[in-house]
Amino acid sequence: MYRQLVRAAGIAAALLLSVSAGHAQSRPFAGLDGTWSGNGTISLSDGSSERIRCRAVYKVDGSGLSLKQTLRCASDSYKFDLSSEVTSQGDRISGNWTEASRNIVGNLQGTAGGGKVDVVVESPGFTASLLMRTNGNKQTVQISSKGDIRSVTITMVKS
16 A cells, blocks of 8 residues: 555656646746646556545746646545646756655656646656646646556646
8 A cells, every 4th residue: 555655646746747847838837826626537557446636736936937836636545745846948847746744755857848748757666657738727637657556637727
């Protein structure tokens, strides 16, 4: 169960960091300041799945190139309390995240542009790929890994 929680935290961090990058342009985080929420599904390696609910708070710096966030997600079996810092240089994005209650850290690297984000999120012993598309105030995130959590699909909207 602990391994699943660690991996789920990594996936949630991927969501947190990648959602931010969906507005890749000269100011990639423009319009994100505020609160976002949504829900989706986590599919596990044993074939089961669960609904997940998430709420994120975004704070964009004055340049629009750096972002600090918090993310809280919950399903029937998982609960996360994540924070992150993300920066952008051109179409490249990178960041670090922490899951405070479990003392887990990781990083993210990838590209963002044209409403599409392709990233890889990593922490010790865990890697996941993520594809995200943004259309207005709606963001759809698809995450896949070969671990206990096989996929996550979440839709978030700005409140």
